[in-house]
Amino acid sequence: MTTVIAFVLMFGLLVFVHEWGHLIFAKRAGMLAREFAIGMGPKLFAFTKNETLYTIRLLPIGGYVRVAGEDPEIVELKAGHHVGLEFNESGKVSKIIVNNKSKHPHARVIEVEKADLDHKLMIEGYEIDEDEKLYFEVDPKAQFVLDEKETQIAPYNRQFASKSVLQRAMQLFAGPLMNFVLAMIIFFILGFIQGVPVNEAKLGDIIADTPAEQAGLQAGDEIVSIDGEQVSTWEEFTEIVRDNPGEELDMTVLRNGERQEVSVTPDSLKQRDVTIGQIGVERAFDDSFIKTIQFGFTQTYEWTKLILVNLGKLVTGQFSLDMLSGPVGIYDATDRVVQTGFINYLMWTAILSINLGIVNLLPLPALDGGRLLFVGIEAVRGKPIDPQKEGVVHFIGFALLMLLMLVVTWNDIQRLFL
Template sequence: MSLINIIIAIIVLGIIVLIHELGHFILAKLNGVKVEEFAIGMGPKILGIKGKETQYSIRILPIGGYVNMTGEQEKSDDPRAYCNKSPLRRLSIVAAGPIMNLLLAIILYCIVANVTGFASPKISGFTANSAAKEAGVKVNDVIVKADNSSIHTWDDFSLKMLLNKGKTINITVKRNNQIKSFNVKPIKNEKENRYMVGIAPTVVSKPSIIESISYGGSETVTMIKEVFLSFKMLFTGQLSAKDVSGPVSIVRVTGAAASAGFINLINFMAFLSANVGMFNLLPFPALDGGYVILFVIQIITGKKIDDDKVGIVTTIGFALLMALMVVVTIKDVLYPLKI
């Protein structure tokens, strides 16, 4: 692992963390909460600038960041304290970080689409001995569903086929404003060791701004679905612990993406940002999603949950996350991701 790869990875992750924490920071300010520190990184401070009331700092460990608000960790009589704001205002502050990551992903995917074009699920042709063509699928059909799963991007369909184990797949297409469905039996491609139906996407080489924005949003939704699918496969045993990647693998893959060109790096950065956004929205203690659930419950019931109990659960959740990070890092070293 070269030094340049590490530097590039730190910059990429730093931007993603910066955008995330900026979301928390902006909404805190908009809701009248006093922010004591805006930090990128963890551990000892290596650089700091004092603003009107907020300390802006960069810390030595590039593994995250935080926005330290008055009344976030302790009770306070300050009317501008986080703890004295309504559950709805605190919910907006907590949710803003992950939402900013998802918005960043959309913007980055827009840039990729605008520069390189993108593949759409509109069929442009068939391979030899195409199972889809034999089933009745035609050129210019637009794939809208595969086994009742909505298809918005070519990646949606590619993932569906990547996971196919030879089972007949029901493909729903839009043809001249009519919806038609076909049962297609995939054929195994021995060279690639996966099943395929023998269709080619339509490549939009020079998309308009509207098409680029639409692609950015759709591709981000695809990434969100992949996050949920990954967790489902992990908990059902379809993925093993060796398939989970951590910081070391991220550095290696980021370096590989950078070596493949700037646009490839931007594309991988969008992928990371979408994953960071969705991971933080998971309803787990210490993650933003855990607080989102907490505040939603408070808004619905109108009852405040005891801060001490919340603190205990959050501490346990944070400890579990740190333990998971250590385990995944060890796994990365012992079983490095092949790229």
């Protein structure tokens, strides 16, 4: 149960931050954000605030922000349609009742002759059995009422396509950007909680009843060399210790500005099929404010670089598709991470956030990166690509991504359960 809660909270946070980025930049650009959803499938919880429907949905496999103009509008008024009209205090149409007009006895029923809800915000038509043509102004926030559900109209200036190339690009880029920001914040928090790992081979706490304590090593000691081999980083130090179980190591230690010689014999520790050396020391940490701030940026950069390198290996065939993990694999990894403590859980969340940001920026159809690619092509051409053609590309891309997700998930299930 602990793993389930940890996974749901982590998933919810990653998706929330990503979609929140899309939402904020959409609203700043004046777009009408119809829905902000966490999860897919049937609604579990919903409320409306400031024109946007906020929902939590059943299936924890993603989320979305639905912006007006990205999908076909729900209702298109055409000549011959019979609709009911209700008006606000300014005399403008505030509600357009599409069906069940009998439930709205105060609505004025007309037959539509002409309507423009994109630019002119007007409806022309006739009352039933009347010859006089009537003209009605429509409020920019008027609601369609279909099956007793209200949906706000979207004038063209509130639609995604009406905005500048830069505004649309920022709205698409904002989701992945917020994932990188979240990772930086988590690394900041980790830095404040535990301090920043010192790069040098400097010792932190010495564990009792271990070879390190028995040899007289002390917290604050810096390892300068081992068996005459220069040591400059913590990684070099730990690698030598791990590779020499049961072998005496002569260490040169810098303590209070003076060099001292210490001999240590690492214990032998069996890990799976490998025996490694261990002397019982912890890494030193720096808890200065400046180092903590730097840690947030440097760790985000280092993990981003590492993920991009591995992604490149996948593209070039150095990694196989079997090495990818889907939701099942991520859940299993989360289970193992949760058992190692809260600090590692935070680290894992930050790494997954960077992963999510990078994957969404890939120039693949249906992903943010794919849509950014089309916006970029438009900027170069000076005119947009046919929306129908772009929609077909994104649909095919989405179908292929779902197929890839099924393959990866099946691989996870085979690896873990079969």
